[in-house]
Amino acid sequence: MSLARRPRPWPDRDSAPWWEAVRRHELLLQRCGGCGVPRFPARAICNRCRSRESAWVPAMGTGRVYSWIVNHQVFLPGMADEVPFAVLMVRLDDADDVFMYGNLVAAGVDDLVPGLPVEAVFVDATGDDGKGFTLVQWRPL
Template sequence: MEYTKPLPKPDVWSRPFWEHAKNGVLATQACVKCGHRFFPPGPVCPSCYSFELEWKPVSGKGKVVSWVVFHQLYYKGFADEIPYNVALVQLDEGPMMYTNIVGIPNEQISMNMPVEVVFEKATDEFTIPKFKPQAGG
């Protein structure tokens, strides 16, 4: 089945994120100088302005900070999923990322809900990190 949702357009900064995700690993940039973890990726640490950066895996666990449920169809690829959610998850390591919460009805999403990453293979090139409620959370 063809994947019809919008796909990322990796650049020099985001390509390592997508390569890690393809291998089932959630990773963020980390500053070698001050240790700050951040996302989205970029050329400089937003905390100390160092250019010494590396990619490091994260636990894949976090909490829901905010979310919205879309009832309007903006992209044809989402037609079978209306209504669908877009959530902001804060990882245990600090960075936040936009994602989808899967595995539960939208009505069960709640503030500070503990979540963990799951990976959805979109194409041979892209695997999309999404989040589901943590077991026992």
């Protein structure tokens, strides 16, 4: 499938800085200004200390597969040629309780095992409307 036909991210108030960094091929985490705990996805208030202060810090971009699903259903006609595909839940090396999601690339679903080391890769695309966007996906190390 052409990435141009793929559903795109819709940044909101909290996630817009993250999507801007992804567009620059940078992986960031939000770090609480009160207790220092990294968090993802971005949010206005820390779950641990309730602080509203935060900063964006670089992430290593590596982690281990914690879980995954293999999608066999064609939910979107434009993605029919990608089925089956895996969506990973990756535990980041930056923090034990921070997870990111994304598609598996450069490997098949049969290669997946719990704890598989992976790294983030950035995939640039241009939509049918000519606007660009970038997705974070994961490939085995």
